Amino acid sequence: MFRPGARPDAAAVRQAVETAERVAISHGGEGPGGAAGGQALWLELLIDGMTFDLSGMAPGAGYAAADLRNRYEVSPDFGEAPGEGVCLLPGPHLAGGRATVPVVRAQAALGAELVRRLPGALAVSWTPARTLVGREFYLSMVDAWLAGGPFPALGLCAFRQMLGGAIQSEGLAFFTGQELHFDNAQFPDPAAAVQLGLRLVNELVGGGRIAQAVSLAGPDGARVTLRPSGNGRFLRVERG
Incomplete structure (x- = not known):
């Protein structure tokens, strides 16, 4: 530009x-x-x-x-x-x-x-x-x-706070067909949700659409579950 x-x-x-x-x-x-x-x-x-x-x-x-x-x-x-x-x-x-x-x-x-x-x-x-x-x-x-670093998740993807406080990715669907969704009830800290989202984007971007719930490790080692929404357009991130 x-x-x-x-x-x-x-x-x-x-x-x-x-x-x-x-x-x-x-x-x-x-x-x-x-x-x-x-x-x-x-x-x-x-x-x-x-x-x-x-x-x-x-x-x-x-x-x-x-x-x-x-x-x-x-x-x-x-x-x-x-x-x-x-x-x-x-x-x-x-x-x-x-x-x-x-x-x-x-x-x-x-x-x-x-x-x-x-x-x-x-x-x-x-x-x-x-x-x-x-x-x-x-x-x-x-x-x-x-040079071998992580996928540039902040730039080729983005994260936005939606109405109601949920954090949602934008741009991941270009690669995988699905966006990440963090409900603010489980992730009340937007900055922490974005930090976790960046890590998850780096894990997901080389794969395809996820059809069933999967468990992954977050940046702090705690497990999170990615659960496809009913319409398959989103991956709802849940703790544990």
């Missing part, structure tokens, strides 16, 4: 990735309506054997993010409006695996390469979790993940 009018064009992106050893530009072209001034409106970028499409570059229309209600370390001078952005999506051959950890990991790594080399990039939007992540926080969480 950039301030209005600060998005790069294709030439600026090409120049930015020239020194990135892991990244190559494998293709470029015009959008359905043609490109203004003959400039490419999208680029196909290659990283770790996977291709991703970058669109929204100037002088074409930018990506307009909406309802990014979960913000992490976003610069105060960025303002309430999320600005305008370029959009990075898995290529057609990855469409069926877009929510798998290897594809998201490569996508996040490519995003970090672009953010690091485009000084005007102030934040990154991850729409499955409705998050807007500040530049430095995004780079730190992705670099830590790529």
